[in-house]
Amino acid sequence: MPIDNSIVHQIHKKPDGQPASLTLREQELANSEALEQLLAGLIETYNSKPNKAWGYFHEESGAYPFSGWLQQLIDEELDFVGFSKQATEHLKTLMEGSNLALGGHVLFIRYRQGMTAFLIIALLHHTEGVTVTEELEVAAARHLDLSALNMAARINLTEWKQNATSKQYISFIRGRSGKRVSDYFRDFIGCQEGADPEAETTTLLQAFQDYVGEADLPAEELKGKAKAMTSYVNSQSRQGEQVALEELSGVLDEENPRAFYDYIRHKDYGLAPEIPADKRTLNNFFKFYGKADGLSISFEAHLLGERVEYDEGEDALVIRHPPKGLVQQLRNRKR
Structure with a gap:
């Protein structure tokens, strides 16, 4: 995954209501093997998060300025360092309005995966561990704790610019069990929820159930299609990709690859050609x-x-x- 731009800043804040402060980096990070490993680990962790939501930008305004700065970056009216500084300062302001918000390192990486451009933003924290040194001494070691990632968003820049009607080009980690701790991070991006993965997956499963029910398939064939669907959807989820209904249709029936897709379109289940999937709903x-x-x-x-x-x-x-x-x-x- 080629990295076009990357930078990290730091927000100093404790969840005690005290004002926050910033340490801003003045230059982009140099591409390195360590940075590539960080991006790979970050994406793997991000993709594995089950509690993600999908959405799109609010209209740019004083309350939601992020999309305007991002547009300036794409139009080359603002360089990556300037864009990231403005965004981080805005995030600090929103953090100060949340007593539960905790500072950390704010990482911005613009990268490409195939023909698609992405921007991922994550608030990272450190954890203390131990290591064995070259002198065979046991020593303390401080490192980024990606396993604790709970504030991050990824923007599909290509879809944002090429599909004006899309409502799912942004994904972000949503707080669990109704917690509102991460709301300020969603507002920082300026994202409103569009597609609901749980509802979309439920509708997809209902369509599948109706489809195989009308076809009156033998038990073994039904079992095979169910396994194929589960395998495909879980694979897409692991890669952080959405479920493409036409592609799924081909997986379910190689001899008649459009059968399920045409069935969904004809019955009008209200599903977009690509939907975010919820693995828990699928597996249950x-x-x-x-x-x-x-x-x-x-x-x-x-x-x-x-x-x-x-x-x-x-x-x-x-x-x-x-x-x-x-x-x-x-x-x-x-x-």
């Missing part, structure tokens, strides 16, 4: 899971009626051909 759809009183059971949906049956009258679950490891444990317990 194809899996039954329950846990209570020390008992935990999960199995793939296609096994119901084959190796797993539920007797409603007896309120009992019958499992045929249980895993060999489990069987061996049960046998050992009887001895």
